[in-house]
Amino acid sequence: MGKILLSLAAVALFVAGCTEKSEKVLVLYYSETGSTESVAQELQKQLGADIEKIEAVVPYTGNFQETIERGGREMRSGETPALKPLKSKLAKYDVIFLGYPIWFGTYAMPIATLVKENDFEGKTIVPFCTFGSGGLSASAEALRKALPKATVKAGYGVRAARVAAAGKELDRFLKVNGYVEGTVEPLPDYSAQQPVTEEETALFDAACSNYQFPLGTPVTVGKRTTAAGTDYKFTAKSSGMNGEESTSTIYVTVEKGAKPEFTEVVR
Numbered sequence: 001m002g003k004i005l006l007s008l009a010a011v012a013l014f015v016a017g018c019t020e021k022s023e024k025v026l027v028l029y030y031s032e033t034g035s036t037e038s039v040a041q042e043l044q045k046q047l048g049a050d051i052e053k054i055e056a057v058v059p060y061t062g063n064f065q066e067t068i069e070r071g072g073r074e075m076r077s078g079e080t081p082a083l084k085p086l087k088s089k090l091a092k093y094d095v096i097f098l099g100y101p102i103w104f105g106t107y108a109m110p111i112a113t114l115v116k117e118n119d120f121e122g123k124t125i126v127p128f129c130t131f132g133s134g135g136l137s138a139s140a141e142a143l144r145k146a147l148p149k150a151t152v153k154a155g156y157g158v159r160a161a162r163v164a165a166a167g168k169e170l171d172r173f174l175k176v177n178g179y180v181e182g183t184v185e186p187l188p189d190y191s192a193q194q195p196v197t198e199e200e201t202a203l204f205d206a207a208c209s210n211y212q213f214p215l216g217t218p219v220t221v222g223k224r225t226t227a228a229g230t231d232y233k234f235t236a237k238s239s240g241m242n243g244e245e246s247t248s249t250i251y252v253t254v255e256k257g258a259k260p261e262f263t264e265v266v267r
Contacts, residue, residue: 001058023124024092025049025179029099030062030110030131032067033233035130035160040099042167044130046174049097056110057082080113095124095179098143101160102135106142107266120150120199127155133211134265153177159263162228188224190233204234204240207252207260212239215250229255 027044031037031053044051058081061065074080098114100107107129123154125147127140136157144152156173158166171196174183195216196204204218224231232252237247249266 017188022027023094024086025095025097026090026093027051027097027099028054028086028088029097030101030108030114031099031142032062032101032108035158035163035231036099036101036128037091037197038163039098039128039130039156039158039166039170041169043097043099046170046180047097052086052088053260054086054110054114054229055084062244067103071109074109075104080116081109081195083110083113088120088234090120093123097126097128099128099256100139102129102131102139102157105135105138107139107202112146118267120147123150125150125152126177127152127153130160131155131157131264132160133213133215133262136264137266152171157264162261162263180181185227187226190224190231193220193222193235194235196234197221198235199230203232203254203260206237207262208250209241209260215248215262216248218250229253 026049026051027047028051029036029038029040031040037053040051040053043049058082060070062236080087098111100111107127118258125143127136127143129139131137134157136155140152140155154177156170158169170185171182174180175184180246200221203217204221208215216236218236219233220235224233232254234252236248237245238248238252246267251263251266252260252264254260
């Protein structure tokens with residue numbers, strides 16, 4: 001009987017030790033129009049994590065032009081919006097999935113306040129964002145500079161126009177990066193860049209023509225075939241207002257039976 005009790009005690013200690021070592025995860029996000037909130041909720045569901053929304057004391061209106069004007073003033077002046085106190089105690093979390101929309105090519109201004117008031121020392125930060133055309137890489141790099149005491153990992157981004165695709169994309173992202181258990185089929189590499197054909201130019205135009213800003217002229221393209229369809233990695237050239245030529249990378253996907261759509265612009 002004594003041996004049985006000792007064995008049970010050992011098991012209990014082992015389980016307790018595993019629980020103490022398991023990482024505590026928080027999905028923390030700012031959302032103005034609901035797009036980032038939709039991604040945050042999907043993340044919370046797949047991770048089984050805690051979740052909290054960041055709120056400004058004086059809310060942004062959700063109106064695009066008013067947000068641009070206010071956000072622009074704040075960025076130029078260095079002023080950041082006051083935030084309502086968080087209910088979550090950040091100190092108890094090991095991993096924080098930090099979500100935001102992209103404004104002016106980087107994280108939204110409420111996130112600027114958050115990182116100014118919290119250094120996230122020792123935390124692992126996983127960015128996720130929604131955007132009109134792109135901004136994941138630039139905003140993640142800005143977080144690394146703003147939070148030198150934290151570890152900022154590779155993140156996930158999705159166009160607001162494609163939020164419906166977030167569920168399956170997050171499933172892959174979380175499994176590939178080890179945040180949840182499971183395996184996925186590796187994606188193939190893109191082929192080497194080749195000059196675009198007329199057919200590929202037409203495909204690029206079909207994917208990008210409905211976007212509110214011109215995305216340039218495709219020059220070269222690489223491809224990869226997946227179980228879902230075909231992905232394209234275009235290099236495009238455009239001229240800025242000052243007349244200087246710039247180059248960007250534009251990713252386009254064509255799923256089986258679906259229309260072409262661009263997924264991200266990396267400038």
